[in-house]
Amino acid sequence: MSLRQRASIANSDRTTADTTTSTSSDQPSAAVHDGVSSNRAPQKRIRLNRVLGRIVPIILLVYICYAYDLVVHRYAIRYLYVQQKCTLLPLLWLFPTHALFLWSLRCYLCVFFAHSKTQTCGGLTWLHNRLGTCFPSPDESQRLEEKHLAQAISALLPSERSDVRVSLCQSDGQPIRCNRDNCRGRIKCFRTRHCGDCGTCRVGFDHHCAWFDNDITAPSTLKHFIGFLLSIPPLYLVAFGPIFPTAWRVVRQIHVFAFSDTHLRETWWQRWYSWIGGPAFRWIFGFGMAATKWSSMAEERLPHETPRAPVLVALGWVFAFVASSLATSSLMHLRHGRLTVDVERERAFQRLQQRLAKLRKEEQQTNQTKTAALRQKIDSLAPVLYIKLSWIEPEATERHERIVTVSTDEGLLSQGSPWSNLRRFLGRTTDTKPAWSLPDNALQIALQKSSLLSAAH
Template identity: 30%
Template sequence: MANLVIRLLQQLIPPLLLSYFYFAWKIATFEVGPNLISNSTSGPIIGYLYVILPSLLIVPTTLSFLRLYFLPSVQSVPPLDPPLLIQDKKIIFECLSPAEAKIIRLANDEEHDDDEPLVERCYKGECGGRWKPARTRHCNTCERCRGGWDHHCPIFANCLTAPYMRSFLALLLYTLPTVTIISLPLYKPLWTRCREAYTLSWTNEYIRQNWWEWRYSWIVAGGPIGRYAGGTFLGWKELDKIDEDSILRLNVGLMVLLGIILALISAGLAYTTISLLIKGNLTIDRGRSTAHNQALMAIRRLQLQNQSIPAKLEANLAKFSDQRYFFVPLPLTEGQLGRKGKIVETLPHERPYDHGLKKNLHIVLGRGWKWILPWNALRRGMDDEVFMWPIQDGVERRLREEAQRRFQEGDESR
């Protein structure tokens, strides 16, 4: 029942936001602009500019939103089986640890070899044993895996994945200047109107008796801040009755307030997203790191108290660990029939998908800064790379050297 309510709310949010975009465009284009044109103090040039600006600013923002809202249900879903290059073990790829592979093979009564790689597969929801490549996460809301999964966003009622990160980031970066510029002529007069509404709420006998002197207004408003906001709201409604044709009516004030809130949220999300991308991370990576640290701290607390460690806590520590395992193919030798290789684990300090600031942004967003232009922001950023994420050169070199060393040690021991 709870999931049904959440899904219903997620389907309601996008239409409400689209209605807000339309309302803001309509007010700015057909009321703010003409009002400035007729205002001799501001001059007609600024007014004509504000007739054009809403379309130039709101339309790209709306298109970016629609791009993410109408993403197909199969976006970034990995294929059922890995590509032939992985099946034939011709390239380096991330796989399960030998211990995890052994458990799965024993459960299926299969023979096992510590150097025989086994790719991860997902059996949840609609996946049905689908290949789960590196940096892929199963979305419990959509009931399917997606490569480069960042998070499921209720604002779009859809998953956000790495190939569409440029559309998401462009939307966030567009919002702040759009709200600021379009609302600029209204900030001062709306603030004056707000003060007038607050004063009127005290002088109006009906509002004073039924709000300010009502003992339950504190509870209904949720405290002093809500109480003052409620009084101002009632006073503003009375002002609208007195001056029905004013552009400074209550719904315009609420529009600007909501725009400011959206702009602040967007700015915060943009900062967080960019901070993650420049480190080669997605939101899921930050979540895994947090979960791993929480499990580690919980184990340390139990150790200090000389208490036993629950098996589930130890499992979480391993599950959310940053350590990864890669199958590294070895060069073919003369007369060799099958591809040989070694499974090599990463070192504690290694971050195989962190290529440095510039390349991290290049992989997800594209080269240079032109990805932020509206016609580029609407395009897909990554293709099949999202299922075969490139490994950092230094890490790949060390993995190959370690695999070769282990192979040679095995030959010497025989």
């Protein structure tokens, strides 16, 4: 993220006012300049998110295949239908299981195949167009934002103030631009940020998720992301619920076999090299050897009595726990109008402030260059948005300009009530402003600070 200078804006020929704290090029509330104001070539380096984005979907696919084999093929078909001669029970159980699975799969594919309008994907173009959602164009979003601002101003101000223009800016009044990767100085609207993993600006950017190897943005993919997270816990309970007793029984049988088998005791448990990797490695590797030998023994077992059962159940529990935790935290933040990037930037801002306070206590030994760099980072993360307003006074020909600031404490991010925020981020916005647009209350505060609108309005 780029850095922006904190400025004290004084009234001058442009009537610049409201000197408050700084804002960043990628602040929690607004689309701001993501790159340092320079035209240096982007650095080509390995990003962890991109590496995980190639690996995690494959891991999920492998897990789904093994889980489907255990739940549907081994338990529902081979055990319930073939051995137990049950027909109605498997159908009644598999119907809600597949309904939840298809819902989860649909949500996942909508995010995984999400694409830009200008994106060309070769042979996967059809899949992207049919299954994935479409990210809004930053340029089109900028024009749409200008239209919404003009409509909101006409509704708030009298007709003689119809010439008022509002735009987001940096502390010096310059437009907010992105110079990273191939953006080439593109002007950015509210809540637009640059994704370093995808190399482009995203409107309503929340975060880049390695689970989908794609961006989570509001509202394009955020609602599908939340839907996917909410579908995992019930899918886990419905699909693996009947398998829980079998999985626990298999664990107990392998545990007994691991310490009762003479060959395992002589070759592993009683050997000094079993402790080389520590206690955890000793137990994991020993149980792995016992599970392999136990499963290869010629004994009659149920089709779903396999060492994979407890492993799949345990991994599924971890996945369901992580998904439910992410869904809960995301919904709590969305209630207050905050996206993931907003929360992370706020935490980083607080950590840097604590570091600066610690450096001030050691002022005599502090490196001034280090302190200045730290202040600059703090300025770049300040939860403040600069808004430039320009207008022509009655019976005047010269256009006046004023720069005001709106902070998150003043309601910069929130659209109103918690329900309004959730509906804006997760619902359909065909008849309302998009989730990434500047809230009306933030615009009203800016007009009041510029004395164009009375506080009693």
